[in-house]
Amino acid sequence: MADPIVYVEQRIAAAFAKVGGAAAVGVDTAVRASDRADAQVNGSLALAKAMGLTPREVATKVLEVAEIKDICSDAQVAGPGFINLTFNNQFLARELMSSSASDKLGVRDATKPRKIVIDYSAPNVAKEMHVGHLRSTVIGDALVRMLMFVGNTVVRENHVGDWGTPFGMLIEHLVDSGETHAANELSVGDLDSFYRSARKKFDESEPFQARARARVVLLQSGDKETLRLWKLLVAESTRYFQMIYRTLGVLLEGTDIMGESAYNALLPQVVERLGKLKMLTTSDGAEVVFAEGFVNRENQPLPLIIRKTDGGYNYATSDLACVIDRVERLNADLLLYVVGAPQSQHLQMVAAVAKQAGWLQAPREMVHVSFGNVLGADKKMLKTRSGDTVKLDALLTEAVERAAAAVSEKNPELSDAAKADIARIVGLGAVKYADLSTDRIKDYTFDWDRMLSFDGNTAPYLQYAHARICSIFRRANIERASVRNFSPTISHAAERDLAMRVLQFDSALWDTIDKYSPHRLCTYLYDLAASFSSFYEQCPVLKAETETERDSRLMLCDLTARVMQTGLGVLGIEAPEQM
RNA sequence: GCGCUCGUAGCUCAACGGAUAGAGCAUUUGACUUCGGAUCAAAGGGUUGGGGGUUCAAGUCCCUCCGAGCGCGCCA
Numbered sequence: 001m002a003d004p005i006v007y008v009e010q011r012i013a014a015a016f017a018k019v020g021g022a023a024a025v026g027v028d029t030a031v032r033a034s035d036r037a038d039a040q041v042n043g044s045l046a047l048a049k050a051m052g053l054t055p056r057e058v059a060t061k062v063l064e065v066a067e068i069k070d071i072c073s074d075a076q077v078a079g080p081g082f083i084n085l086t087f088n089n090q091f092l093a094r095e096l097m098s099s100s101a102s103d104k105l106g107v108r109d110a111t112k113p114r115k116i117v118i119d120y121s122a123p124n125v126a127k128e129m130h131v132g133h134l135r136s137t138v139i140g141d142a143l144v145r146m147l148m149f150v151g152n153t154v155v156r157e158n159h160v161g162d163w164g165t166p167f168g169m170l171i172e173h174l175v176d177s178g179e180t181h182a183a184n185e186l187s188v189g190d191l192d193s194f195y196r197s198a199r200k201k202f203d204e205s206e207p208f209q210a211r212a213r214a215r216v217v218l219l220q221s222g223d224k225e226t227l228r229l230w231k232l233l234v235a236e237s238t239r240y241f242q243m244i245y246r247t248l249g250v251l252l253e254g255t256d257i258m259g260e261s262a263y264n265a266l267l268p269q270v271v272e273r274l275g276k277l278k279m280l281t282t283s284d285g286a287e288v289v290f291a292e293g294f295v296n297r298e299n300q301p302l303p304l305i306i307r308k309t310d311g312g313y314n315y316a317t318s319d320l321a322c323v324i325d326r327v328e329r330l331n332a333d334l335l336l337y338v339v340g341a342p343q344s345q346h347l348q349m350v351a352a353v354a355k356q357a358g359w360l361q362a363p364r365e366m367v368h369v370s371f372g373n374v375l376g377a378d379k380k381m382l383k384t385r386s387g388d389t390v391k392l393d394a395l396l397t398e399a400v401e402r403a404a405a406a407v408s409e410k411n412p413e414l415s416d417a418a419k420a421d422i423a424r425i426v427g428l429g430a431v432k433y434a435d436l437s438t439d440r441i442k443d444y445t446f447d448w449d450r451m452l453s454f455d456g457n458t459a460p461y462l463q464y465a466h467a468r469i470c471s472i473f474r475r476a477n478i479e480r481a482s483v484r485n486f487s488p489t490i491s492h493a494a495e496r497d498l499a500m501r502v503l504q505f506d507s508a509l510w511d512t513i514d515k516y517s518p519h520r521l522c523t524y525l526y527d528l529a530a531s532f533s534s535f536y537e538q539c540p541v542l543k544a545e546t547e548t549e550r551d552s553r554l555m556l557c558d559l560t561a562r563v564m565q566t567g568l569g570v571l572g573i574e575a576p577e578q579m
Numbered sequence: 580g581c582g583c584u585c586g587u588a589g590c591u592c593a594a595c596g597g598a599u600a601g602a603g604c605a606u607u608u609g610a611c612u613u614c615g616g617a618u619c620a621a622a623g624g625g626u627u628g629g630g631g632g633u634u635c636a637a638g639u640c641c642c643u644c645c646g647a648g649c650g651c652g653c654c655a
Contacts, residue, residue: 028596030595032595032597036598040597040598042596042597042598042636045597045635045636046635046636048635049635078598079597079598080635080636081635082598124655163655164655166655260655283652283653284652284653285653288652294582294651295581295582295651296652297651298580298581299580299581303652304652307653308652310653314653314654314655318655340649341584341648341650343650343655344584344650345583345650345651346650346655348583370584372649379647379648409617410617411615411617437592437593438591438592438593439592441584441585442585444591444592445590445591445592449604450591450604453603453604453617454617454618455603455617456591456592456602456603456604457591457602457603458603460617461603461617461618463617464615464617464618467617468617468618471615472614472615475614476614519592519593520593523602526593526602534619534620536614536615536619537610537618537619540614541614542614543614578615579617
């Protein structure tokens with residue numbers, strides 16, 4: 001355990017228990033970072049009333065019995081009854097060494113590792129990936145990486161939209177355009193034009209509509225030739241998706257695809273099992289479940305439609321099948337859905353029904369990791385100038401191009417290969433970081449200039465801090481690993497500030513995981529980079545006054561760089577050694 | 580009509596219910612013979628949409644009003 005705040009927390013809690021006895025049960029004795037000292041404790045204010053004392057009296061008593069003299073150089077009662085703690089530098093140095101010696105840099109493993117299924121990305125076959133998929137993909141990828149980092153078993157599932165009524169129309173269009181031509185069109189990623197052409201025909205031609213409907217029936221009844229054509233569509237699209245994922249540098253692989261069609265065999269079972277549980281009701285010819293607490297616009301109970309009037313299934317059925325599959329086949333105890341906010345009610349209903357049916361019993365849980373829209377400068381959904389949705393691959397290409405221009409300008413002496421590689425890392429990092437660094441629940445405004453800026457809370461600023469550290473070692477020709485056992489001494493204020501920051505990696509990452517909110521880790525890494533930049537200005541490393549100081553600072557630099565690289569790493573962002 | 584989410588500095592965003600609401604951009608002012616200036620140091624800028632309430636303590640929780648976005652039966 002490296003984070004001093006986590007470390008001292010137990011001792012403070014013990015002191016509160018000793019002072020408050022029964023009254024202290026349930027009182028929040030958490031220790032938090034503070035700008036007035038290293039850490040602050042607020043529990044006395046909550047406890048005072050129950051004990052009939054003033055908060056300051058409680059705080060004083062807590063400090064009398066708290067066993068913190070070995071780790072705190074100062075502990076004071078302040079203001080209305082806060083306790084301010086200052087850690088002693090020997091303690092910090094010891095924790096730095098402990099952090100440096102661990103390959104997880106002081107981050108605690110999950111006390112009870114879970115099996116987690118995470119549903120994210122979910123593009124549609126024969127439809128272009130756009131910025132909405134970017135959010136799901138990037139947030140999902142970051143969560144996958146950090147959940148694995150702390151020791152959970154994570155199953156990635158890409159719930160591709162590969163089934164349903166649109167496929168009648170798509171297959172008929174495929175037949176019309178000829179397989180070779182269609183495959184060419186799809187393989188170069190021109191998915192939207194294929195979809196649009198099909199849609200246009202469907203809207204304009206009644207005979208085509210009839211063919212499309214008939215084709216849906218053939219598809220669902222398992223007609224061989226229809227399935228072959230369907231598979232062609234799916235294969236071309238997923239090949240394209242994988243290409244985007246590789247470009248984007250996310251962990252999703254072809255084997256992670258669990259499309260809607262994968263649950264087809266389970267759909268009749270969903271109906272059957274709900275029927276046996278007496279949960280199904282026939283309403284307007286459809287088989288539905290009325291989940292408690294959901295009403296429609298007439299204030300009537302709102303149904304979850306399990307089987308349509310025409311006998312077909314829809315997405316609610318398929319989502320319930322997913323829950324069954326994830327719980328019963330995969331034995332998952334946490335189901336994460338990285339899906340946009342508009343689906344909130346739908347997912348709540350699915351969860352409610354799954355619980356009622358007994359398929360999702362505590363402590364198993366289903367969590368909607370919801371996110372807002374990507375907006376353009378006009379505050380509306382991001383669109384191209386012509387009003388189309390922004391294609392993901394075009395957006396990524398532009399990011400790398402813009403980064404390349406910046407790299408060439410700042411660092412013209414680099415080789416072309418190095419420039420290209422750095423441009424890729426910086427450009428993609430900027431796009432991902434822009435997405436991850438704001439609270440996912442809110443909409444965010446997409447702005448090239450801001451995300452690629454080297455000032456402020458951006459990927460390039462963090463990457464630059466990392467590159468600068470690498471540069472120190474490169475210049476002095478010192479092996480990074482060779483300084484890791486050095487014993488640090490903290491003397492300068494900026495040095496101490498950086499040390500404190502480095503040690504908070506553990507709690508920052510856990511805070512992020514607990515809330516499924518990557519922006520919290522981003523904020524931490526930004527603060528870390530800022531602390532380093534300030535340290536860098538004020539504390540010479542290679543030209544330190546003594547060898548001890550130099551070694552100490554080298555050790556701190558290496559640790560900072562490792563935290564930065566690892567932190568960016570679990571966000572799915574690379575940290576180049578030079579840029 | 581009902582429901583969900585959001586509203587914080589001119590702009591873009593932070594802030595487990597904790598003290599004096601913090602950053603970046605923009606504006607103003609400093610710092611390059613010193614490890615990468617893609618940087619650092621500093622200043623000004625706020626009735627946290629309005630009004631009630633709960634609490635020792637509210638941007639945060641509850642109620643209400645205003646504004647924005649999104650949902651609300653056979654598309655996914």
